[in-house]
Amino acid sequence: MSTPDKRGPLQVTRRARLLEQLQRDGVLRVSDLTDALGASTVTIRRDIAQLASEGLVRRVHGGVALPTVDELRDPEADGPFSGAVGMLVPSLDYYWPHVARGAEEAAREVDLRLVLRGSSYETEDDRPQLHRLVDQGVDALIVAPRMDVPTAQHTIEWLAGTGLPVVLLERTATAGPHHAHLESVVTDHAQGANMAVRHLIGLGHHKVGVVLATPSPTRPHVRRGWLEAAAECGIDVTDTVDALVPDAKSPDCRTALDEALDRALATGTTALLVHADAEAIALVQRCEERRLSVPGDLSIIAYDDEVAGLFSPALTAVRPPRRSIGRAAVRLAADRIADPQRPTHRIMISPSLRIRDSVLRPR
Structure with a gap:
């Protein structure tokens, strides 16, 4: 039969x-x-x-x-995969490789092939790379687009209009006349900053400042978490450090870090949350040059934990769930391919706090 x-x-x-x-x-x-x-x-x-x-x-x-x-x-020319997912990330040398590895692991588990492309934080228009992925016949797109450029909303509208499942990585956005949300997977960066500040306050620090790298899209979320934790714990941040610094590679970074340290000394600030690792490491090195002890004179927590644990002293750091972000994005795309009518899903994953040698109780 x-x-x-x-x-x-x-x-x-x-x-x-x-x-x-x-x-x-x-x-x-x-x-x-x-x-x-x-x-x-x-x-x-x-x-x-x-x-x-x-x-x-x-x-x-x-x-x-x-x-x-x-x-x-040869009907098997495309190999054992049932489909392909295109993934565009803004960097292939910091933060995003871990995300990509998690995505590749999940893709293999659901018989999908991952097609990875790298863009750039200097690229104002992601669409040429996205067009290349679509040209390759991918079944879904996982994208971390630039959101701070004039072309951002045009890119989001274009993504929403492809007819393909689209998952945003570490970004959220709406499209269309009704401002419908695109599916997304993000780290709860505000919660990560909140955990770091609460840890410092629990050690007895009453003046906890923040130093943030200007170009980072994570910056506003970290600052929000810092403010929320301070308010919830009754800590006044009006007379402490709230500094923006250029990328650690910039020749202006040293001056900006000195200004942040001068402000810390002037206000009696005893602890700082610093985003990202490179800026945190540069700040600790500047402390050493100025004969300030970390953590004796100033406790420091880094945000990102790419290389913070390799430094000396090993830096306490907030670690975003990079691998889990990649895995969740692929799972979300696969579910959408299987069921195009399912409700829009937006996933938020919590980071973790890794305690190391760069924090102590204040003197």
């Missing part, structure tokens, strides 16, 4: 009509198919994905084409 086809009759008919038109025209755009078949973009993309998995069509940028002779000869 043959196994009954579990697909609905409308779905079978629609895919048959798609194949008929493709045999006639050779290449079709998704927009053409939505009009001709009277179905939504999401439905058409799902049909194309199913037909591609059966080796009957191949995906091209913006549409679908007949498979090549070589592909017809």
Whole structure:
């Protein structure tokens, strides 16, 4: 007895009509198919994905084409994966490699191939890289776009209009006339800063300041957590350190760090939360040059924990759940591929506090 086809009759008919038109025209755009078949973009993309998995069509940028002779000869040419997820991150040398490793682990668990691309914090428009990923026929996009540039909202609207599942990494955004949220996975950076401040206050520090790297998109969340913890614990931050410093590689960073230390000494500040690791390390080195002891004269907690534990003294640090962020994003994309009608999910994951040698009770 043959196994009954579990697909609905409308779905079978629609895919048959798609194949008929493709045999006639050779290449079709998704927009053409939505009009001709009277179905939504999401439905058409799902049909194309199913037909591609059966080796009957191949995906091209913006549409679908007949498979090549070589592909017809070797239906397993794409390997054992059931689909592909494109991932665009702003750096491949700091923070994001751990995220990418977590994403790759999760992708293999759900039989997806991860296609990784690196952008840049200096790049104002992420769309050229995103177009390349779409051209490769990915089934979903996981993106950490620049949100502080004039093109940001155009990129978000473009992502929302691709018809592909989209998951934002360490970013949140809305699109469309109703400001609908895109799916996202983020670290609760404010909670991480809150934990750090509470730890310092628990040690007896009553003046806890903050030093933040200007270019970081994490900066406003860390500052918010610092303010919330201080307010909740009854600590006044108006007479302490609240400093912005340039990137540690900048020639102006040393001057900005000196100003932060001068402010700490003038206000009696005994502890600082510093984002990110490079700036925290540069601050400790400047303390040593000025004969200030860490943690004797000044306790310091770093935020990021990329290399904080390797320094001497080993820096107490807040560690974002980088690997878990990548894993959760892929799982979210896979669930959306499997069920395009599911409600929008926005996931927030808590960081952890790693206690090391750079904090003590105040003198």
